[in-house]
Amino acid sequence: MADYSTSLCSGADSPPSLTTFPAREADNDEVLTVDVAGFTKGHNFCTGILNLKKVKIEFTRSNTAKTLAVLLANPPAQLSEGVSFRRAPTGDRESIISLYIYTIYMAALLRRGLSSSTVSRTLLCNGVPSRQFSSSTGAVKFDFTDLTRPHTWYPIARRKKRNVILHVGPTNSGKTYHALKKLELSSSGIYCGPLRLLAWEVAKRLNKAKVPCDLITGQEKEVVEGAKHKAVTVEMADVTSDYDCAVIDEIQMLGCRTRGFSFTRALLGIPANDLHLCGDSAAVPLIQEILSVTGDNVQVQYYERLSPLVPLKTPLGSFSNIRTGDCIVTFSRHKIYKLKRKIEDDGKHLCSVVYGSLPPETRTRQATMFNDESSEFDVLVASDAIGMGLNLNISRIIFSEMEKFDGFEMRPLSVPEIKQIAGRAGRYGSKFPVGEVTCLDPKDLPLIHSSINCPSPILESAGLFPTFDLLYMYSRSHLNIGLCQILEQFVENAKLSANYFIANCEEMLKVAAVLDELPISLHDKYLFCLSPADMSDEILSQGLTQFAHTYAKKRIVRLREIFTPGTLKVPKTQTELKELESIHKVLELYVWLSFRLEDSFPDRDLASSQKSICGMLIEEFLERLGVQKPMPKKY
Numbered sequence: 001m002a003d004y005s006t007s008l009c010s011g012a013d014s015p016p017s018l019t020t021f022p023a024r025e026a027d028n029d030e031v032l033t034v035d036v037a038g039f040t041k042g043h044n045f046c047t048g049i050l051n052l053k054k055v056k057i058e059f060t061r062s063n064t065a066k067t068l069a070v071l072l073a074n075p076p077a078q079l080s081e082g083v084s085f086r087r088a089p090t091g092d093r094e095s096i097i098s099l100y101i102y103t104i105y106m107a108a109l110l111r112r113g114l115s116s117s118t119v120s121r122t123l124l125c126n127g128v129p130s131r132q133f134s135s136s137t138g139a140v141k142f143d144f145t146d147l148t149r150p151h152t153w154y155p156i157a158r159r160k161k162r163n164v165i166l167h168v169g170p171t172n173s174g175k176t177y178h179a180l181k182k183l184e185l186s187s188s189g190i191y192c193g194p195l196r197l198l199a200w201e202v203a204k205r206l207n208k209a210k211v212p213c214d215l216i217t218g219q220e221k222e223v224v225e226g227a228k229h230k231a232v233t234v235e236m237a238d239v240t241s242d243y244d245c246a247v248i249d250e251i252q253m254l255g256c257r258t259r260g261f262s263f264t265r266a267l268l269g270i271p272a273n274d275l276h277l278c279g280d281s282a283a284v285p286l287i288q289e290i291l292s293v294t295g296d297n298v299q300v301q302y303y304e305r306l307s308p309l310v311p312l313k314t315p316l317g318s319f320s321n322i323r324t325g326d327c328i329v330t331f332s333r334h335k336i337y338k339l340k341r342k343i344e345d346d347g348k349h350l351c352s353v354v355y356g357s358l359p360p361e362t363r364t365r366q367a368t369m370f371n372d373e374s375s376e377f378d379v380l381v382a383s384d385a386i387g388m389g390l391n392l393n394i395s396r397i398i399f400s401e402m403e404k405f406d407g408f409e410m411r412p413l414s415v416p417e418i419k420q421i422a423g424r425a426g427r428y429g430s431k432f433p434v435g436e437v438t439c440l441d442p443k444d445l446p447l448i449h450s451s452i453n454c455p456s457p458i459l460e461s462a463g464l465f466p467t468f469d470l471l472y473m474y475s476r477s478h479l480n481i482g483l484c485q486i487l488e489q490f491v492e493n494a495k496l497s498a499n500y501f502i503a504n505c506e507e508m509l510k511v512a513a514v515l516d517e518l519p520i521s522l523h524d525k526y527l528f529c530l531s532p533a534d535m536s537d538e539i540l541s542q543g544l545t546q547f548a549h550t551y552a553k554k555r556i557v558r559l560r561e562i563f564t565p566g567t568l569k570v571p572k573t574q575t576e577l578k579e580l581e582s583i584h585k586v587l588e589l590y591v592w593l594s595f596r597l598e599d600s601f602p603d604r605d606l607a608s609s610q611k612s613i614c615g616m617l618i619e620e621f622l623e624r625l626g627v628q629k630p631m632p633k634k635y
């Protein structure tokens with residue numbers, strides 16, 4: 001059975017980061033002259049002068065024979081995490097990436113205390129940096145799989161003594177409200193949330209409060225003139241700019257198997273004076289432990305729920321007991337539509353639906369219809385996609401089942417999941433200030449009661465994942481293996497401290513297996529692997545494969561080659577609906593790629609407009625589904 005629940009990964013949009021080397025600041029300004037001729041096979045660099053914080057590295061003796069118009073359409077002036085170029089280097093993409101990596105690598109060596117001449121000698125000897133280096137003080141090993149000190153990857157944040165304020169408590173306790181107030185009052189700031197819906201909501205809220213705020217997610221970039229604030233999805237968290245204030249929402253997600261590493265990166269890397277973390281108290285000991293080595297000042301503020309949440313003593317009983325404001329929770333799209341039909345068959349209610357694979361805009365509109373008292377859609381049937389990001393006026397949550405397929409296996413809901421979903425009932429200041437929770441099956445009642453009354457289990461560890469530069473350096477010393485094998489070996493050999501686990505990369509491996517067949521650079525493969533592609537969705541997997549093949553062959557991917565605009569129709573069956581949802585995801589993937597490989601995916605506007613049409617057609621299907629039967633008067 002497929003999982004159509006939130007899948008916390010939906011909408012994941014990681015940018016490739018180029019820096020992860022353990023760093024120690026150089027004591028003095030140093031100038032290092034390096035001969036880079038022969039550094040990367042077949043590529044030469046033009047002379048470039050690089051600024052590495054206090055360390056300057058000067059590249060000389062370049063053979064400019066083939067050098068190179070512009071390598072990246074928009075070469076970043078700021079490399080990331082403290083490394084910047086005085087002027088943008090030029091060359092082809094592979095060269096420039098190599099140069100970046102090389103530069104960071106050298107900065108890392110210098111910061112680790114190797115003298116510049118040692119580094120220089122090493123490079124002249126080897127051309128390509130190898131795993132082991134010797135210095136006058138003895139052998140120095142550089143193990144790229146050593147991830148034991150991730151706090152040192154973010155020198156800009158480490159230069160600050162941040163005030164970290166943990167806002168913790170149950171759902172609906174005002175944690176985010178208080179953190180956002182601080183953000184609103186700050187001179188510059190960033191909000192990082194797990195979902196696009198949350199980033200949208202915060203951007204809207206700040207702009208409305210006359211605090212200009214950009215919106216940046218994997219799939220969109222809305223820049224507001226004069227903005228010093230940003231609302232972003234956590235994968236887009238900026239760890240290179242100073243902020244007065246930053247907020248990371250749902251921080252307990254740093255324990256998520258697949259996306260936790262992006263929360264860890266934001267936690268360790270955002271250089272803000274004040275860093276507000278909102279989430280479950282289960283994350284407090286781990287965060288305190290992780291931040292014990294950063295020099296930050298950490299305080300914890302505990303919150304109580306603003307409105308009561310009452311687990312009921314009896315199950316729902318008959319479906320005729322469904323009433324306005326109810327939300328039935330189930331975990332597959334098939335069951336969602338079955339329950340919707342069953343409730344609507346009684347003729348008393350119409351149901352909005354919310355589940356993870358609906359386009360986010362559609363989810364928002366379904367939620368709005370449900371909240372709107374004048375609408376006839378007064379009951380919600382939803383997956384755990386309601387757990388975050390949507391404002392919902394739910395009076396009672398009714399669990400129809402207590403286990404879900406999580407992409408890997410069928411498993412019981414965890415205590416935090418039950419609490420997160422149940423906590424959606426009874427919103428402070430809403431029409432239903434007291435929330436109730438129950439279920440369909442009487443045998444599930446004890447689990448609901450015990451979960452709501454017990455604290456979430458303490459989080460043991462946070463996610464980490466090697467960024468491109470580490471994988472790249474690893475690949476230089478393991479030639480002739482593809483990204484798939486690099487990932488597998490890296491994950492197997494990674495060294496971690498007890499506070500961290502290595503992220504699950506099953507999905508990435510599936511993508512890498514497709515890409516390893518193709519003549520594209522490691523960097524581009526890595527990029528494709530980070531895209532929001534769910535390879536278990538057949539249409540999406542085909543879309544990704546086709547994009548990658550065309551990109552490898554022609555370097556330019558026109559949307560019309562795989563998709564004919566004007567052919568989208570309102571679905572008539574659930575199978576057609578599912579197909580349309582998948583097409584929406586393919587179009588989202590195109591947009592995602594267009595933000596990263598702009599020249600090669602030039603049809604972003606077309607993809608965006610087709611995406612909106614998909615959303616409208618899906619909504620039309622949902623509306624038609626709801627009005628198939630004449631409605632008796634509401635009561």
Ligand SMILES: Nc1ncnc2c1ncn2[C@@H]1O[C@H](COP(=O)(O)OP(=O)(O)OP(=O)(O)O)[C@@H](O)[C@H]1O
Nearest residue numbers: 170171172173174175176177178278306423428429
């Ligand atoms: N002091 C307050 N004044 C007015 N409204 C408030 C206040 N505190 C919270 N709220 C409102 O109560 C609702 C719940 O608050 P909030 O979203 O901050 O809770 P939370 O603890 O972050 O919940 P969750 O974990 O579910 O995100 C929001 O609609 C928020 O605007």
